[in-house]
Amino acid sequence: MSRYQSARLSSLSPYTPGEQPRDMKYIKLNTNESPFPPSEKAQKLAAEAAKKLQLYSDPTCRTLVDKLAEVYGVEPDEVIVTNGSDEVLDFAFQAFCDEDVPARFPDITYGFYPVFAARNGIPYETVALRDDFTIDIKQYFNTGKTIFIANPNAPTGIALTRDEIEQILISNPNNVVVIDEAYVDFGGESAVPLIKQYDNLLVTQTFSKSRSLAGGRLGFGIGNRELIADLHTIRYSTNPYNVNSMTAAAGYGVLCDEVYTQKNCRTIMDNREYTTAALRELGFTVLDSKANFVFATTPAMRGADLYAALKQNGILVRHFDNPRISDFVRISIGTREQMQTLVAVVEKLLTEV
Protein backbone atom coordinates (compact mmCIF):
# COMPACT_ATOMS: atom_id res chain seq x y z
CA MET A 1 0.00 0.00 0.00
CA SER A 2 1.41 3.45 -0.86
CA ARG A 3 1.41 6.24 1.70
CA TYR A 4 -1.02 8.08 -0.59
CA GLN A 5 -3.83 5.55 -0.50
CA SER A 6 -7.08 6.91 0.86
CA ALA A 7 -7.64 5.97 4.50
CA ARG A 8 -11.15 4.95 3.42
CA LEU A 9 -9.64 1.98 1.55
CA SER A 10 -6.98 0.96 4.03
CA SER A 11 -8.91 -2.04 5.36
CA LEU A 12 -10.39 -3.14 2.03
CA SER A 13 -9.65 -6.76 1.34
CA PRO A 14 -10.21 -7.41 -2.39
CA TYR A 15 -11.91 -10.38 -4.02
CA THR A 16 -9.53 -13.20 -4.97
CA PRO A 17 -10.33 -14.50 -8.46
CA GLY A 18 -9.62 -18.15 -9.32
CA GLU A 19 -6.17 -18.92 -10.72
CA GLN A 20 -5.53 -18.43 -14.45
CA PRO A 21 -2.22 -20.29 -14.58
CA ARG A 22 0.38 -20.06 -17.34
CA ASP A 23 2.98 -22.50 -15.95
CA MET A 24 1.48 -25.65 -17.47
CA LYS A 25 -1.61 -26.98 -19.18
CA TYR A 26 -4.18 -27.91 -16.57
CA ILE A 27 -7.62 -29.41 -16.87
CA LYS A 28 -9.18 -26.18 -15.72
CA LEU A 29 -12.17 -26.82 -13.46
CA ASN A 30 -11.71 -23.87 -11.12
CA THR A 31 -13.59 -20.81 -12.42
CA ASN A 32 -16.85 -22.23 -13.81
CA GLU A 33 -16.06 -21.32 -17.40
CA SER A 34 -17.68 -23.23 -20.23
CA PRO A 35 -15.53 -25.97 -21.78
CA PHE A 36 -17.07 -25.09 -25.15
CA PRO A 37 -15.99 -22.22 -27.47
CA PRO A 38 -18.31 -19.27 -28.14
CA SER A 39 -20.87 -19.82 -30.92
CA GLU A 40 -19.50 -19.34 -34.42
CA LYS A 41 -21.82 -16.43 -35.06
CA ALA A 42 -20.49 -14.73 -31.91
CA GLN A 43 -16.90 -15.19 -33.09
CA LYS A 44 -17.69 -13.89 -36.57
CA LEU A 45 -19.56 -10.79 -35.39
CA ALA A 46 -16.84 -9.96 -32.83
CA ALA A 47 -14.19 -10.16 -35.59
CA GLU A 48 -16.26 -7.85 -37.80
CA ALA A 49 -16.70 -5.39 -34.94
CA ALA A 50 -12.92 -5.37 -34.45
CA LYS A 51 -12.61 -3.63 -37.84
CA LYS A 52 -14.38 -0.57 -36.41
CA LEU A 53 -12.58 -0.26 -33.10
CA GLN A 54 -11.55 3.31 -33.94
CA LEU A 55 -15.10 4.28 -32.97
CA TYR A 56 -16.54 4.33 -29.47
CA SER A 57 -19.02 1.58 -28.72
CA ASP A 58 -22.74 2.39 -28.67
CA PRO A 59 -23.41 3.45 -25.05
CA THR A 60 -27.00 2.21 -25.34
CA CYS A 61 -25.94 -1.18 -26.83
CA ARG A 62 -29.25 -0.94 -28.66
CA THR A 63 -28.94 -4.03 -30.90
CA LEU A 64 -27.90 -6.27 -28.02
CA VAL A 65 -30.43 -4.85 -25.56
CA ASP A 66 -33.29 -5.26 -28.07
CA LYS A 67 -32.29 -8.87 -28.68
CA LEU A 68 -32.06 -9.61 -24.95
CA ALA A 69 -35.49 -8.06 -24.45
CA GLU A 70 -36.88 -10.27 -27.22
CA VAL A 71 -35.27 -13.45 -25.82
CA TYR A 72 -36.48 -12.78 -22.26
CA GLY A 73 -39.93 -11.41 -23.19
CA VAL A 74 -39.41 -7.99 -21.60
CA GLU A 75 -39.12 -4.38 -22.85
CA PRO A 76 -35.72 -2.88 -23.78
CA ASP A 77 -35.99 -0.33 -20.96
CA GLU A 78 -36.26 -3.24 -18.51
CA VAL A 79 -32.72 -4.38 -19.46
CA ILE A 80 -29.22 -3.06 -18.70
CA VAL A 81 -25.99 -4.58 -20.05
CA THR A 82 -22.72 -4.40 -18.16
CA ASN A 83 -19.07 -5.42 -18.13
CA GLY A 84 -19.71 -8.88 -16.67
CA SER A 85 -22.49 -9.38 -14.16
CA ASP A 86 -20.01 -8.31 -11.49
CA GLU A 87 -20.58 -4.77 -12.74
CA VAL A 88 -24.37 -4.83 -12.55
CA LEU A 89 -24.08 -6.30 -9.04
CA ASP A 90 -21.69 -3.53 -8.05
CA PHE A 91 -24.10 -0.94 -9.50
CA ALA A 92 -26.95 -2.52 -7.50
CA PHE A 93 -25.00 -2.19 -4.25
CA GLN A 94 -24.37 1.48 -5.09
CA ALA A 95 -27.91 2.24 -6.21
CA PHE A 96 -29.98 0.39 -3.62
CA CYS A 97 -27.94 0.25 -0.38
CA ASP A 98 -26.68 2.84 2.08
CA GLU A 99 -26.20 3.47 5.81
CA ASP A 100 -29.95 3.27 6.37
CA VAL A 101 -30.60 0.34 4.06
CA PRO A 102 -27.80 -2.19 4.54
CA ALA A 103 -27.31 -5.27 2.39
CA ARG A 104 -28.26 -8.77 3.57
CA PHE A 105 -26.99 -12.02 2.06
CA PRO A 106 -26.03 -15.58 3.09
CA ASP A 107 -22.81 -16.24 5.02
CA ILE A 108 -21.76 -18.71 2.33
CA THR A 109 -22.30 -17.19 -1.10
CA TYR A 110 -20.50 -15.35 -3.88
CA GLY A 111 -17.37 -13.87 -2.29
CA PHE A 112 -17.67 -10.59 -4.16
CA TYR A 113 -20.79 -9.39 -2.26
CA PRO A 114 -18.92 -8.38 0.92
CA VAL A 115 -16.22 -6.74 -1.23
CA PHE A 116 -18.77 -4.65 -3.18
CA ALA A 117 -20.36 -3.62 0.11
CA ALA A 118 -17.05 -2.72 1.75
CA ARG A 119 -15.71 -0.81 -1.27
CA ASN A 120 -18.89 1.22 -1.49
CA GLY A 121 -18.95 1.90 2.27
CA ILE A 122 -22.18 -0.06 2.69
CA PRO A 123 -22.97 -1.91 5.90
CA TYR A 124 -24.05 -5.52 5.44
CA GLU A 125 -25.19 -8.49 7.45
CA THR A 126 -24.88 -12.16 6.65
CA VAL A 127 -27.36 -14.91 7.44
CA ALA A 128 -26.07 -18.42 8.15
CA LEU A 129 -27.08 -21.12 5.72
CA ARG A 130 -28.69 -24.12 7.41
CA ASP A 131 -26.41 -27.05 8.32
CA ASP A 132 -27.31 -28.72 5.02
CA PHE A 133 -26.23 -25.52 3.18
CA THR A 134 -29.77 -24.59 2.12
CA ILE A 135 -31.13 -21.05 2.45
CA ASP A 136 -33.83 -20.53 5.09
CA ILE A 137 -36.06 -18.09 3.19
CA LYS A 138 -37.83 -16.93 6.38
CA GLN A 139 -34.58 -15.20 7.33
CA TYR A 140 -35.21 -12.90 4.37
CA PHE A 141 -38.80 -11.94 5.23
CA ASN A 142 -39.60 -8.33 6.26
CA THR A 143 -35.97 -7.34 6.49
CA GLY A 144 -35.85 -3.61 5.72
CA LYS A 145 -32.59 -4.50 3.93
CA THR A 146 -31.51 -4.89 0.31
CA ILE A 147 -31.33 -8.62 -0.28
CA PHE A 148 -28.76 -10.34 -2.50
CA ILE A 149 -29.30 -14.02 -3.23
CA ALA A 150 -27.36 -16.05 -5.76
CA ASN A 151 -29.79 -18.57 -7.20
CA PRO A 152 -28.45 -21.21 -7.66
CA ASN A 153 -26.18 -20.27 -4.79
CA ALA A 154 -22.41 -20.38 -5.14
CA PRO A 155 -20.37 -22.30 -4.24
CA THR A 156 -23.05 -24.76 -3.08
CA GLY A 157 -25.01 -25.01 -6.36
CA ILE A 158 -28.25 -25.38 -4.36
CA ALA A 159 -31.26 -23.54 -5.85
CA LEU A 160 -34.44 -21.97 -4.48
CA THR A 161 -37.68 -22.32 -6.43
CA ARG A 162 -39.40 -19.37 -8.10
CA ASP A 163 -42.18 -19.68 -5.48
CA GLU A 164 -39.65 -19.24 -2.69
CA ILE A 165 -38.20 -16.15 -4.39
CA GLU A 166 -41.73 -14.79 -4.76
CA GLN A 167 -42.36 -15.16 -1.02
CA ILE A 168 -39.22 -13.11 -0.33
CA LEU A 169 -40.41 -10.45 -2.80
CA ILE A 170 -43.89 -10.26 -1.27
CA SER A 171 -42.54 -9.80 2.23
CA ASN A 172 -40.14 -6.98 1.26
CA PRO A 173 -42.32 -4.57 -0.72
CA ASN A 174 -40.17 -1.58 0.26
CA ASN A 175 -36.81 -3.13 -0.47
CA VAL A 176 -34.98 -4.30 -3.55
CA VAL A 177 -34.36 -8.03 -3.86
CA VAL A 178 -31.46 -8.86 -6.20
CA ILE A 179 -31.46 -12.40 -7.56
CA ASP A 180 -28.08 -13.27 -9.06
CA GLU A 181 -28.80 -15.92 -11.69
CA ALA A 182 -25.24 -16.41 -12.97
CA TYR A 183 -25.85 -20.18 -13.02
CA VAL A 184 -29.58 -20.39 -13.71
CA ASP A 185 -29.26 -21.92 -17.19
CA PHE A 186 -28.10 -25.26 -15.78
CA GLY A 187 -31.43 -26.34 -14.35
CA GLY A 188 -32.56 -23.47 -12.09
CA GLU A 189 -35.87 -21.64 -12.25
CA SER A 190 -35.46 -18.02 -13.35
CA ALA A 191 -37.28 -15.21 -11.54
CA VAL A 192 -37.37 -13.06 -14.71
CA PRO A 193 -41.12 -13.70 -15.29
CA LEU A 194 -41.79 -12.04 -11.88
CA ILE A 195 -40.41 -8.64 -12.86
CA LYS A 196 -43.74 -7.47 -14.32
CA GLN A 197 -45.45 -8.13 -11.00
CA TYR A 198 -42.80 -7.01 -8.51
CA ASP A 199 -41.18 -3.62 -8.95
CA ASN A 200 -38.64 -4.50 -6.23
CA LEU A 201 -37.05 -7.37 -8.20
CA LEU A 202 -33.73 -7.11 -10.03
CA VAL A 203 -32.48 -10.26 -11.76
CA THR A 204 -28.85 -10.39 -12.89
CA GLN A 205 -27.40 -12.87 -15.37
CA THR A 206 -24.16 -13.42 -17.26
CA PHE A 207 -22.81 -14.56 -20.62
CA SER A 208 -19.75 -16.01 -18.81
CA LYS A 209 -21.05 -19.51 -18.09
CA SER A 210 -23.78 -20.99 -20.29
CA ARG A 211 -22.92 -18.67 -23.19
CA SER A 212 -19.14 -19.28 -23.29
CA LEU A 213 -18.14 -15.59 -23.18
CA ALA A 214 -16.29 -15.28 -19.85
CA GLY A 215 -13.38 -13.45 -21.51
CA GLY A 216 -15.75 -11.07 -23.31
CA ARG A 217 -17.09 -9.80 -19.95
CA LEU A 218 -20.81 -9.41 -20.54
CA GLY A 219 -23.55 -9.39 -17.95
CA PHE A 220 -27.02 -7.93 -17.69
CA GLY A 221 -29.81 -6.99 -15.35
CA ILE A 222 -33.56 -7.28 -15.89
CA GLY A 223 -36.08 -5.49 -13.71
CA ASN A 224 -38.71 -2.82 -13.46
CA ARG A 225 -37.82 0.13 -15.72
CA GLU A 226 -37.38 2.50 -12.78
CA LEU A 227 -34.86 0.18 -11.12
CA ILE A 228 -33.05 -0.12 -14.44
CA ALA A 229 -33.03 3.67 -14.82
CA ASP A 230 -31.35 3.93 -11.38
CA LEU A 231 -28.66 1.53 -12.56
CA HIS A 232 -28.14 3.56 -15.74
CA THR A 233 -27.58 6.64 -13.57
CA ILE A 234 -24.70 4.84 -11.89
CA ARG A 235 -23.46 3.50 -15.24
CA TYR A 236 -23.43 6.93 -16.90
CA SER A 237 -21.63 8.25 -13.80
CA THR A 238 -18.98 5.55 -14.08
CA ASN A 239 -18.38 4.57 -17.71
CA PRO A 240 -21.03 4.93 -20.43
CA TYR A 241 -18.90 2.70 -22.70
CA ASN A 242 -18.79 -0.14 -20.20
CA VAL A 243 -19.50 -2.81 -22.84
CA ASN A 244 -17.02 -2.73 -25.72
CA SER A 245 -18.22 -3.12 -29.31
CA MET A 246 -16.65 -6.55 -29.92
CA THR A 247 -18.31 -7.95 -26.81
CA ALA A 248 -21.68 -6.39 -27.65
CA ALA A 249 -21.46 -7.96 -31.12
CA ALA A 250 -20.43 -11.34 -29.69
CA GLY A 251 -23.32 -11.20 -27.20
CA TYR A 252 -25.78 -10.52 -30.00
CA GLY A 253 -24.28 -13.42 -31.97
CA VAL A 254 -24.67 -15.87 -29.07
CA LEU A 255 -28.30 -14.87 -28.63
CA CYS A 256 -28.93 -15.71 -32.29
CA ASP A 257 -27.56 -19.20 -31.58
CA GLU A 258 -29.78 -20.26 -28.66
CA VAL A 259 -29.88 -23.86 -29.94
CA TYR A 260 -26.10 -24.10 -29.49
CA THR A 261 -26.32 -22.66 -25.96
CA GLN A 262 -29.07 -25.05 -24.97
CA LYS A 263 -27.21 -28.05 -26.35
CA ASN A 264 -24.11 -27.09 -24.33
CA CYS A 265 -26.18 -26.60 -21.17
CA ARG A 266 -27.72 -30.06 -21.57
CA THR A 267 -24.29 -31.64 -22.04
CA ILE A 268 -22.97 -29.88 -18.93
CA MET A 269 -25.98 -30.99 -16.88
CA ASP A 270 -25.45 -34.60 -18.05
CA ASN A 271 -21.77 -34.37 -17.15
CA ARG A 272 -22.71 -32.92 -13.75
CA GLU A 273 -24.98 -35.88 -13.03
CA TYR A 274 -22.22 -38.27 -14.13
CA THR A 275 -19.65 -36.54 -11.87
CA THR A 276 -22.02 -36.38 -8.89
CA ALA A 277 -22.84 -40.08 -9.13
CA ALA A 278 -19.20 -41.11 -9.64
CA LEU A 279 -17.93 -39.05 -6.68
CA ARG A 280 -20.72 -40.32 -4.43
CA GLU A 281 -19.74 -43.84 -5.45
CA LEU A 282 -16.24 -43.00 -4.15
CA GLY A 283 -17.66 -41.97 -0.76
CA PHE A 284 -17.94 -38.21 -1.34
CA THR A 285 -20.75 -36.03 -0.11
CA VAL A 286 -21.80 -33.98 -3.15
CA LEU A 287 -24.42 -31.25 -2.70
CA ASP A 288 -27.34 -31.31 -5.15
CA SER A 289 -26.21 -28.81 -7.75
CA LYS A 290 -28.26 -26.90 -10.30
CA ALA A 291 -25.13 -25.09 -11.53
CA ASN A 292 -22.16 -25.86 -13.78
CA PHE A 293 -20.11 -26.99 -10.78
CA VAL A 294 -20.38 -29.39 -7.87
CA PHE A 295 -19.37 -28.81 -4.27
CA ALA A 296 -17.93 -31.95 -2.80
CA THR A 297 -16.16 -33.29 0.28
CA THR A 298 -14.62 -36.62 1.28
CA PRO A 299 -13.91 -37.89 4.79
CA ALA A 300 -10.67 -39.33 3.39
CA MET A 301 -8.87 -36.03 2.68
CA ARG A 302 -8.89 -32.45 3.86
CA GLY A 303 -10.16 -29.99 1.26
CA ALA A 304 -6.84 -28.15 1.00
CA ASP A 305 -4.98 -31.44 0.51
CA LEU A 306 -7.39 -32.65 -2.16
CA TYR A 307 -7.05 -29.33 -4.00
CA ALA A 308 -3.23 -29.54 -3.85
CA ALA A 309 -3.10 -33.20 -4.91
CA LEU A 310 -5.39 -32.56 -7.87
CA LYS A 311 -3.25 -29.60 -8.91
CA GLN A 312 -0.19 -31.76 -8.76
CA ASN A 313 -1.96 -34.16 -11.12
CA GLY A 314 -2.78 -31.37 -13.58
CA ILE A 315 -6.35 -30.64 -12.48
CA LEU A 316 -7.31 -27.24 -11.08
CA VAL A 317 -10.35 -26.95 -8.82
CA ARG A 318 -11.32 -24.23 -6.33
CA HIS A 319 -10.80 -24.44 -2.59
CA PHE A 320 -12.15 -21.83 -0.16
CA ASP A 321 -10.38 -21.65 3.16
CA ASN A 322 -13.49 -20.43 4.97
CA PRO A 323 -15.22 -21.78 8.08
CA ARG A 324 -17.73 -24.59 7.40
CA ILE A 325 -16.55 -25.19 3.84
CA SER A 326 -12.80 -25.65 4.17
CA ASP A 327 -13.12 -29.40 3.61
CA PHE A 328 -15.00 -28.95 0.34
CA VAL A 329 -13.71 -28.35 -3.15
CA ARG A 330 -15.70 -26.74 -5.93
CA ILE A 331 -15.33 -28.56 -9.22
CA SER A 332 -16.48 -26.87 -12.44
CA ILE A 333 -18.15 -29.19 -14.92
CA GLY A 334 -16.20 -29.63 -18.14
CA THR A 335 -16.39 -32.10 -21.01
CA ARG A 336 -17.20 -35.75 -20.30
CA GLU A 337 -13.57 -36.64 -20.98
CA GLN A 338 -12.31 -34.05 -18.49
CA MET A 339 -14.73 -35.31 -15.83
CA GLN A 340 -13.71 -38.93 -16.44
CA THR A 341 -10.08 -37.90 -15.93
CA LEU A 342 -11.03 -36.09 -12.72
CA VAL A 343 -12.85 -39.15 -11.38
CA ALA A 344 -9.94 -41.45 -12.30
CA VAL A 345 -7.41 -39.15 -10.59
CA VAL A 346 -9.59 -38.84 -7.47
CA GLU A 347 -9.91 -42.62 -7.33
CA LYS A 348 -6.13 -42.99 -7.57
CA LEU A 349 -5.58 -40.36 -4.85
CA LEU A 350 -7.97 -42.12 -2.51
CA THR A 351 -6.00 -45.37 -2.80
CA GLU A 352 -2.85 -43.46 -1.79
CA VAL A 353 -4.17 -41.96 1.47
Ligand code: PMP
Ligand atom coordinates in the same frame (compact mmCIF):
# COMPACT_ATOMS: atom_id res chain seq x y z
N1 PMP B 1 -22.38 -14.16 -9.59
C1 PMP B 1 -21.88 -15.33 -9.20
C2 PMP B 1 -22.64 -16.13 -8.19
C3 PMP B 1 -20.66 -15.78 -9.72
O1 PMP B 1 -20.13 -16.94 -9.29
C4 PMP B 1 -20.00 -15.00 -10.68
C5 PMP B 1 -18.72 -15.51 -11.33
N2 PMP B 1 -17.58 -15.39 -10.62
C6 PMP B 1 -20.56 -13.77 -11.03
C7 PMP B 1 -21.76 -13.39 -10.49
C8 PMP B 1 -19.88 -12.82 -11.96
O2 PMP B 1 -19.61 -13.33 -13.20
P1 PMP B 1 -19.31 -12.39 -14.44
O3 PMP B 1 -18.81 -11.07 -13.90
O4 PMP B 1 -18.29 -13.13 -15.22
O5 PMP B 1 -20.61 -12.21 -15.15
